[in-house]
Amino acid sequence: NAGVTQTPKFQVLKTGQSMTLQCAQDMNHNSMYWYRQDPGMGLRLIYYSASEGTTDKGEVPNGYNVSRLNKREFSLRLESAAPSQTSVYFCASNKEGIRGYTFGSGTRLTVV
Amino acid sequence: ILNVEQSPQSLHVQEGDSTNFTCSFPSSNFYALHWYRWETAKSPEALFVMTLNGDEKKKGRISATLNTKEGYSYLYIKGSQPEDSATYLCAFGPGNTGKLIFGQGTTLQVKP
Numbered sequence: 001n002a003g004v005t006q007t008p009k010f011q012v013l014k015t016g017q018s019m020t021l022q023c024a025q026d027m028n029h030n031s032m033y034w035y036r037q038d039p040g041m042g043l044r045l046i047y048y049s050a051s052e053g054t055t056d057k058g059e060v061p062n063g064y065n066v067s068r069l070n071k072r073e074f075s076l077r078l079e080s081a082a083p084s085q086t087s088v089y090f091c092a093s094n095k096e097g098i099r100g101y102t103f104g105s106g107t108r109l110t111v112v
Numbered sequence: 113i114l115n116v117e118q119s120p121q122s123l124h125v126q127e128g129d130s131t132n133f134t135c136s137f138p139s140s141n142f143y144a145l146h147w148y149r150w151e152t153a154k155s156p157e158a159l160f161v162m163t164l165n166g167d168e169k170k171k172g173r174i175s176a177t178l179n180t181k182e183g184y185s186y187l188y189i190k191g192s193q194p195e196d197s198a199t200y201l202c203a204f205g206p207g208n209t210g211k212l213i214f215g216q217g218t219t220l221q222v223k224p
Contacts, residue, residue, distance in 0.1 A: 033210070033211070040216070042201070042216045042217065043156075043201070043203075043212075043214040044214075045211055048210065048211055050209065050210055058211065090155065090156075094210060096210065098143075098161060098208075099161065100146055100148075100158025100159075100160075100161050101146070101148075101212070103155035103157075105154075
């Protein structure tokens with residue numbers, strides 16, 4: 001039972017490079033989320049997908065795009081990375097709004 | 113901007129001490145209040161999800177209460193053990209979207 005799988009675990013990018021963070025869950029959850037964790041701040045929502053085929057902006061969507069490829073997969077893309085996007089990124093999923101999240105192990109991204 | 117405040121920011125206790133933390137959240141448009149436990153080098157894990165005013169949840173030595181009218185929740189740990197050392201996050205769910213607004217967390221260190 002893998003839960004939520006995120007790849008890669010670590011990444012260093014140069015300013016202006018692009019990359020996609022992958023997230024997949026095997027729990028048949030409807031909703032998936034991308035959060036970022038910065039020192040001294042709570043987890044902040046970037047984008048979420050309430051169900052397959054839908055995506056919505058969260059609190060800090062600028063500089064990111066997402067794709068809900070199917071029910072299992074929800075990817076986060078940085079088109080032109082900036083140092084301000086240096087952060088730890090967490091993917092999470094849940095069955096429905098009332099249920100607790102299951103988190104992935106996180107991706108530590110550094111943009112230089 | 114919806115804010116979730118947790119206090120204290122950090123706490124150091126001796127093994128066997130009982131302790132409690134506070135989470136304050138907006139009292140309007142309440143849908144759910146989550147508590148998570150986050151150990152170093154791991155991902156956050158769901159402890160409780162509470163939805164009704166007056167809810168009380170318990171898991172072993174950890175319990176939580178909820179007051180939606182005044183916008184606060186307490187997390188209690190009875191007889192703290194070193195393995196309870198972690199950051200405890202609370203998160204407020206405004207409306208039935210599944211989105212959560214996280215507090216910054218309370219970091220607990222239990223000394224043997």
